[in-house]
Amino acid sequence: MGLLSFLKEKFSKKKTENIESYSEGMAKSRHNFSTKLNTLSKKYKKVNQEYFEELEEILIESDVGVKFALKVIDEVLEESKAKRITDSEEINEILIDHMFNQYMEKGEQVVDVRFVENGPTVLLVVGVNGVGKTTTIAKLAKRYLDRKKSVLLVAADTFRAGATEQLQIWADRLNIEIVKGEYNSDPSSVAYEGMSKAKRDNVDLVIVDVAGRLQSKQYLMDELSKMKRVISKVIPNAPHETFLIIDATTGQNGVVQAKAFAEVTDLTGVVITKMDGTSKGGIILAIRDELGVPVRFIGLGEKMEDLKEFDLESYIYGLCVEK
Ligand SMILES: Nc1nc2c(ncn2[C@@H]2O[C@H](COP(=O)(O)OP(=O)(O)OP(=O)(O)O)[C@@H](O)[C@H]2O)c(=O)[nH]1
Ligand SMILES: [Mg+2]
Structure with missing residues (x-):
């Protein structure tokens, strides 16, 4: 199962307060990214060169940066070839997996201020x-x-x-x-x-x-x-x-x-x-x-x-x- 399916299942069972805020706060971004992605996969049931070119455009328009867009698309191409996947919806799932992994692989994950033991x-x-x-x-x-x-x-x-x-x-x-x-x-x-x-x-x-x-x-x-x-x-x-x-x-x-x-x-x-x-x-x-x-x-x-x-x-x- 791809990450996207996993997240849908996870958050449909339990809507945390955080997830509501993210969903609401990111509505504009989602409209720009996800809506375009869905339209794209309707346009191309099976992927081809043009599909990937349009995908690249969508990524760049969402401000992930050209370098990031090219890297992720290369990875998706490689995986889809290796697994002989041509269905555009499946490809989109693979794309999300790679976007997620790219972030994870870049370094540590930490949120809260790390407090020192002694003193301010x-x-x-x-x-x-x-x-x-x-x-x-x-x-x-x-x-x-x-x-x-x-x-x-x-x-x-x-x-x-x-x-x-x-x-x-x-x-x-x-x-x-x-x-x-x-x-x-x-x-x-x-x-x-x-x-x-x-x-x-x-x-x-x-x-x-x-x-x-x-x-x-x-x-x-x-x-x-x-x-x-x-x-x-x-x-x-x-x-x-x-x-x-x-x-x-x-x-x-x-x-x-x-x-x-x-x-x-x-x-x-x-x-x-x-x-x-x-x-x-x-x-x-x-x-x-x-x-x-x-x-x-x-x-x-x-x-x-x-x-x-x-x-x-x-x-x-x-x-x-x-x-
Ligand atoms: N919509 C929205 N507005 C925000 C957010 N964070 C800050 N703002 C608004 O952005 C404006 C600028 O915020 P400040 O905190 O004054 O920014 P600053 O960097 O200290 O600005 P200067 O002191 O003028 O350099 C304010 O009107 C904030 O309410 C946010 O997450 N969402
Ligand atoms: Mg200030």
């Missing part, structure tokens, strides 16, 4: 303006507060007017403390202050909101390495996690951003926001393919509870199966 765990959150950093930080803070962890926020995004105030609003709502600097002050000194306070108060989790200004790679590298140096001076081995936030609606531009950040700093996770606002949900596969870094969470809406753990099975189901 430091999570850096980086990303360019407007991708959803601040709201994601608030959602993550809430998640760990609900799990009885103490959380401190550090507003090291001092470059955008209003960024600190926004984080302050969230800190007030969540009733947690925040360390912040003046507008345009040195982000590293805010981070230093934040780490000192985290250590003094022995908080469990410190989340640092960092501006990712992409003027040039050298600039970004200098900025991030200075920040990390300062942090590790106060808390050895920190930051323990660095999450990059990518806005799914930016498509291939998001992939370019991801590559740029990965080149200058060690990312331990990616959070993909605004999945509900895009029809190109393949971006998750593209980023995993390019970076190998695990997707930790995905944003499926603007509300607090819309930040979900990334689950590959739910994602594939959301992308492929009409409710």
Whole structure:
């Protein structure tokens, strides 16, 4: 049995809350991908060269990236030849299997922040303006507060007017403390202050909101390495996690951003926001393919509870199966 049949059976028996959110949040992506796939298999009962060309187009249009699309299609061709399969619906099942496996094979699967045993765990959150950093930080803070962890926020995004105030609003709502600097002050000194306070108060989790200004790679590298140096001076081995936030609606531009950040700093996770606002949900596969870094969470809406753990099975189901 292919993965798709397995998932249909699994989730039809038990509709988890997660699967409902994925199904709902990924409706646009599903319409773009799965509807086209079904139309294609109706057009070609038996597959041929043209079928695979159109399939490639569908994959690329869903933003999985050209490299990923070609790789997966090669695999599907090989398997279908070896097994002498020509039925297009069966081929589509094989395609989904390979998309899933590609993600799995790329590296580790991990979702939650990995907490260190002693002292504060430091999570850096980086990303360019407007991708959803601040709201994601608030959602993550809430998640760990609900799990009885103490959380401190550090507003090291001092470059955008209003960024600190926004984080302050969230800190007030969540009733947690925040360390912040003046507008345009040195982000590293805010981070230093934040780490000192985290250590003094022995908080469990410190989340640092960092501006990712992409003027040039050298600039970004200098900025991030200075920040990390300062942090590790106060808390050895920190930051323990660095999450990059990518806005799914930016498509291939998001992939370019991801590559740029990965080149200058060690990312331990990616959070993909605004999945509900895009029809190109393949971006998750593209980023995993390019970076190998695990997707930790995905944003499926603007509300607090819309930040979900990334689950590959739910994602594939959301992308492929009409409710
Ligand atoms: N639909 C949807 N909207 C989201 C999601 N995540 C964030 N947003 C919205 O995206 C907008 C920008 O979010 P912010 O958190 O302010 O982004 P930021 O990266 O901190 O932005 P700057 O501080 O301006 O650089 C807000 O209107 C959020 O409500 C999501 O998963 N789905
Ligand atoms: Mg912000």
